[in-house]
Amino acid sequence: MNRAIAVTGIGLITPAGIGVEENWERICEGRGLAAKDPELVGAAADISCRVPTFDAAEVVGAREVWRTDRFVQLALVAAKEAVADAGLDPGRWDGSRVGIVVGSAAGGVSTLETQHERFLSQGSKGVSALFHPMALVNMVSGRMAIEYGATGPNLVTATACASGATAIGVARDLLLSGACDVVLAGGTEAAVTPTFVTGFARMGALYSGTLPPEQASRPFDANRSGFVIGEGAGILVLERVTDAHARGPRLGPTAWLRCHLRRASCHLSSSHRPRNRGCDATRVPGRRGSAAGRTACERPRNFHSAQRCDRSKCHRPPRLTTSRCHIDKRSHGPYPRRRRCRRSRLHRAEPRSPDDPTDGKPRPTGFRGSA
Amino acid sequence: MAATYEQLVTVLTTRLGIAREETSPQSTFEDLEMDSLALVELIDILDAEFGTSLEEGSVNKNSTLAEVASVLEAHGENHR
Numbered sequence: 166m167n168r169a170i171a172v173t174g175i176g177l178i179t180p181a182g183i184g185v186e187e188n189w190e191r192i193c194e195g196r197g198l199a200a201k202d203p204e205l206v207g208a209a210a211d212i213s214c215r216v217p218t219f220d221a222a223e224v225v226g227a228r229e230v231w232r233t234d235r236f237v238q239l240a241l242v243a244a245k246e247a248v249a250d251a252g253l254d255p256g257r258w259d260g261s262r263v264g265i266v267v268g269s270a271a272g273g274v275s276t277l278e279t280q281h282e283r284f285l286s287q288g289s290k291g292v293s294a295l296f297h298p299m300a301l302v303n304m305v306s307g308r309m310a311i312e313y314g315a316t317g318p319n320l321v322t323a324t325a326c327a328s329g330a331t332a333i334g335v336a337r338d339l340l341l342s343g344a345c346d347v348v349l350a351g352g353t354e355a356a357v358t359p360t361f362v363t364g365f366a367r368m369g370a371l372y373s374g375t376l377p378p379e380q381a382s383r384p385f386d387a388n389r390s391g392f393v394i395g396e397g398a399g400i401l402v403l404e405r406v407t408d409a410h411a412r413g414p415r416l417g418p419t420a421w422l423r424c425h426l427r428r429a430s431c432h433l434s435s436s437h438r439p440r441n442r443g444c445d446a447t448r449v450p451g452r453r454g455s456a457a458g459r460t461a462c463e464r465p466r467n468f469h470s471a472q473r474c475d476r477s478k479c480h481r482p483p484r485l486t487t488s489r490c491h492i493d494k495r496s497h498g499p500y501p502r503r504r505r506c507r508r509s510r511l512h513r514a515e516p517r518s519p520d521d522p523t524d525g526k527p528r529p530t531g532f533r534g535s536a
Numbered sequence: 537m538a539a540t541y542e543q544l545v546t547v548l549t550t551r552l553g554i555a556r557e558e559t560s561p562q563s564t565f566e567d568l569e570m571d572s573l574a575l576v577e578l579i580d581i582l583d584a585e586f587g588t589s590l591e592e593g594s595v596n597k598n599s600t601l602a603e604v605a606s607v608l609e610a611h612g613e614n615h616r
Contacts, residue, residue: 222553226553227553227554227555228552228553228554228569229553230553231551231552231553232573232574232577290580290583293576293577293580294573294576294577294580295573295576295577298573
């Protein structure tokens with residue numbers, strides 16, 4: 166049995182833009198997107214990568230937008246593009262055969278912070294009845310199911326930075342087991358809030374150097390010193406290869422998913438054990454420096470595992486640094502993100518990485534556009 | 537009364553995303569397709585805007601906008 170799964174639709178809303186095309190153009194520009202964030206005044210760090218302004222009411226509807234957390238709004242924007250890209254008509258599919266699996270580590274933390282503030286200032290009467298329908302982490306897959314009449318399996322995966330990658334892996338299993346014919350899978354995160362960001366800053370995970378904000382996000386750089394928090398969502402439409410081919414060449418697969426990781430990245434991101442086995446994920450066949458290894462590389466407190474990843478198991482520096490710079494720190498790991506960026510029909514230009522402040526010259530990305 | 541009704545419609549349109557053309561004094565909240573959670577939210581907003589303490593259930597899916605406006609109006613007169 167062919168155990169590969171076809172990616173037939175892609176949708177993105179990230180700091181690099183709204184839509185796959187805009188994202189690719191921005192990635193190829195190789196320009197940093199982090200900036201001072203006025204909403205983080207008072208937090209222990211004040212730079213972030215924000216999604217450009219978008220009209221949430223247009224996608225979610227004016228009646229729903231005020232009762233929908235941003236992490237759900239972002240997922241709905243990405244899902245809309247992905248479903249359209251796949252050429253599927255949700256009005257005509259058998260909803261019971263369509264699954265939704267979305268990764269999110271934080272869920273509706275902005276709603277939680279707002280409601281907690283109201284509880285403290287106004288007492289119990291200040292807390293909205295919509296607190297839980299907005300903030301619970303599973304509401305994103307539920308809301309997508311309503312939107313697309315998808316009554317099949319409906320799940321949210323929470324495995325820290327690997328949440329989106331886990332979702333894609335679970336979606337693959339649902340397809341291979343025959344439980345679903347189509348699965349919308351991906352990740353979403355909108356947790357750039359003062360308290361949430363301060364939590365990362367207090368654990369020493371965020372960039373705190375003196376470079377201009379646009380140069381602060383430098384994953385895998387020799388002189389990296391922490392990440393810059395971002396937000397965004399990416400949703401894929403996944404189908405079995407035979408089904409994708411049966412729908413014709415135009416609507417056929419744009420990429421293949423052959424393996425996935427089953428590892429929560431929190432093991433890597435918060436473990437202080439010097440012999441952290443973070444780079445185990447590099448054992449995935451044919452993958453060097455894969456998702457979990459990269460996650461380990463980005464935090465100063467994981468320097469030991471980062472060193473090991475750089476010097477031994479990875480054999481060579483991890484590839485694809487550029488995408489990580491732009492779409493930094495959303496819930497899904499770089500593995501599916503790289504898949505998205507390597508779609509053959511998008512290979513019109515080689516991405517550049519941001520200028521390296523250590524020597525004033527552009528760094529080679531090692532990214533192979535035609536790989 | 538007209539001013540209170542207008543203020544109520546403004547709350548519905550600006551805060552809850554209801555289209556103005558859908559509203560009329562005889563519209564019930566069921567007509568406006570507002571669910572129970574939206575009604576709880578509406579009561580919270582009205583309490584904040586009008587200084588009322590509406591009982592939960594005093595505004596239900598069968599209430600018309602005119603009825604709610606008169607409840608708010610009566611509260612305003614009692615506190616003048």
